[in-house]
Amino acid sequence: MRVVAVSRILDEVDIIEAFIRHAATFVDHHVILDNGSRDGTLDVLRRLAEEGVSLTVYQSPSICFSERDMNNWLYQEAVRHHDADWVACLDGDEFYDQRHLPGGLRSYLHELENSRENVVAVRFPWVHYNYTTHDDAAQNLVPQRMTHRTDVTNDYKIIASWRLSKEKGLVTEGQHDVHLPPQSTGKVVTERRLRIAHFSERNPAQYVTKFVRGWAKILTAGEAYQSRGYSSHYRGPFELLRERPELLLRSEAFLRTKNEERCLVNDPMDYRGGALRYTPPNDPEMQSVRALIGFLSEVSSRYGQLLDAVPEAREHSESIERRIDRIL
Template sequence: MKIFSISRIKNEEDIIESFVRYHLNFIDEMVIIEDYSNDETYNILKKLKDDEKLPIHIYRNSKKPIPQKEVINNAFNIALNDFNADLIVPLDTDEFLVCKDGGNPREILEKLPQDKYYHVFWRTYLPSLDEKSFSLERLESIRDPLMDDRSKIIIPSGLTEKYEVTITPGSHSIENKDIPSEELDELRIAHIPIRNKIQCISKETIGWLNDISDYYKDPKASWHQNIMFRMLVESEGDISDEDIINYAKEYSSRKSFDVDIAEKKHPFDTSFCKNMELKYTPDYSENSYSKILEFSEDLALNYGKANQALKDVNEDILDGNLDKMDYLCALEDAYTHVKKQLYLKENQLILRSKNYIGKIELKNEKIAELKEKASENKALHNKISKKNDRIVELKDIVSQKNDRIVELKDIVSQKNDRIVELKGKISEKNNAIIKLREENEKLKKLNNEMQNSTSWKVTKPFRRG
C-alpha cells in the first residue's frame, strides 16, 4: 500500500523539519504545496529533498492568492493521479498523525477498508515556552480532550472509482454527503498550533490581518486569531506566558470549559521513529514583531497602490472618458499594474534579505532546470514537427490514392456498363442463332421430306438455253 500525505504550507520554519521527518517513519511519500514563504521554510524543504533525498514532492504556488479548497484538492489529485497513492492523509504543518495509545500508525492505516473515508479527531498539545526551538520530544501536555471537537479526514483512493471526491476547506470533510464515513478512534491528529510565545504572536497577528484583507474570505472563519489580536491590542503588546498557555488551551474550540482544569499529561510518542535529528531548524527569534511589521508594510503598500489605481479609473469614469467596457479594461490594467509593482517590491525584498546568495543560487538552479527542459521541449517540438510533416505527406498520398480509387471506380463503372451492353448484344446474337438453327432444322426437315418423296425424281439437271 502506498500512503501519501498532502499539505499546504507557508512560513513554518520552526516545525517543518519535524513534520517531514516524523511522518516519513510511516508515510511513503509527501506532496507539499509551498506558498512562497518569506522565511527559511522552502530552503529547509529543499535540503531535505536534495541533500538527504527524502521522498517529498515540492510544488510552489503562484504568488497570487489561491483558495485553500482549490490548493488541497489539486494536491489530492497529484497524489492520486501522478503517484497512484492508495491512501491519502491531508495534514497541516502543525498536525501530526499519531496512535491514540502510542506506537506506529502504519499498521492501522494499512488495514483500513477502501469503501469509506475516516474522521480522526484532534489532540491539541500545549507549548513548552522555555525552549529555544521546537522539538516533538519535549511535548508533555495536552488540553482536555473534551475541548477538541474538530477532526481531519483520511481518504482511500478506492472511493474515487465510485464517487466524485472534493475535500472541503480545512480538510475536515468531503463535500459529497452520500459517501460513507466513519470515526477512527484508534488514531488522533496531534495538533500543535501554538509552540512558542513569539511564534504565537507573529502567526496569529499576521493571520488575522491577512484574512480580513481578503475580500472573499469571511473573517468569522478566523475568530480564534481575532482573540489573540484583541488581547495584543488591549494589553498594548504585553502578553504573559500564562496568557499564551490559556490561549493554546482554548485554541479553535467553540466549547466553553474552565481553562484551569483543561490540561493533562500526555508525552508525545516518538519511540518508533528514526532519523529525527533536527539539522536545519532555526532557534526562535527574540523579536516577535519584525515579521508583523514587514507584513503590515507590504499590506499598506499594496492597499495604497490598489487605491491609487482605482482612483485613476474612477476619475476617468467621472470625466466621461470610459464606457462600461473601457471601465472593465481599465480595472484589468490597474490590477496588472499593481501585480507588477508587487513583483518588483518582492524582488527588492529578496535582494535585501540575508539569504540573498542562497536564493540566487536556487533561482540559477531553477533557470538551468528550465533551460534543460526548454532544450528537451525544443527537441521534442522538432520531432513533433517532423512527424506532422510526415503526416501531411501521408495525407497527400492518401488523398492521391483516394482520387485514383475514385478514377478507377469510374472506369470500372464504365466497363460494367459496357459489359451490360455487350451482354445485351450477345443475348440478341444468341436469339438470332437460335432462330437460324430453328430455320435450318426446318430446311433440313423439308429437304428430307423432298428426298423421300417417290413422286419427285430428278433425272436430268435443268440447264438454261
C-alpha cells in the same frame, strides 16, 4: 499500498523539519504547498530534499485564497500524479501518534483497502499540545519540548482514499472532513485510537504571528470573506492586540501560563522522526519578526502591483487618500 501526505504550510521554520521527518515514517511521499514562507522554512525543505527525503514542493503566491480549492488541488495531485491509495491530510504542526492503534496506521489502512466497504475517508481526532511553563526552551525539537496536552477532542483531520475522487467527493475546509454528493455510497469512518498531536501554539511570539497574519489575510480578501466567517477565531485576539496590546504583550498569563488553565496531562507523543539537522536554534521572537515583515512586504508589493495594473483601482485609492474627514 501507497500513502502520500499533503500539506499547506506557511512560516513553520521551528517545526517543519521535525514534521517532515516524522511524517516520512508513515508515508511514501509528501506533497507540500507553501503559501509564501519568509522565515527560513523553504531553506529547511531544500536541505531535506537534498538529503533524499521524498518531497515535492510547490508555492502559491496567494495572500487570500479559497481553502477548499487548494485542499482539493493537493488531494488530486496526490492521487493523479503520485499514485496515492490514501492521501494523508496534515498541516505542518500535526503529528500522527499511533501508540493506541494496534498494528499501526499502515496496517489499519491496508485492512480498509482490502475490505469490501467503500470507505472514502477516515477521521482521526486532534490532541492539542500548547506552550506551558513546563517546556524546556533549550529543547529545539518541538514534540519533545512540549509534552503537556489537553483532552482528546471531537475535532478531526482526515485521511482520504482514492475512492473519494471516484465518488466525486471533496475535501472540506481545514481538511477536517469530506463532502459527498447525495447519490454517493461512500462511507466515512472515525478512528479514535489514532490521534493527531497538534502543536498549534508553540510560544507567544509564534501565536501572535499566527493570528495577526491570519486575520490580516481575511481583511485583504474583503467584506465578502469577513461576512462568511472565515478565520473568525483570529479576529478577537487581532483586534485586542491592535487596540490594547499591553493586555497581551505585558500579560504574564498570556506570555507564560495561558494554556495552564486547562486540565493538562503530561503525555509526550511518540515522535519517530529522529534528530534534527537543519532547524535553526529556537529564537521565536526573531522568527516572528521575519515572518511578519515578510508578509507585510508581500501585501504591500501586491497592493502596488494592483494599482499599477488597474487604473480604476489607483483612482479609487487616490480618492480615499484625498479625503479629509473631521472626527472631533
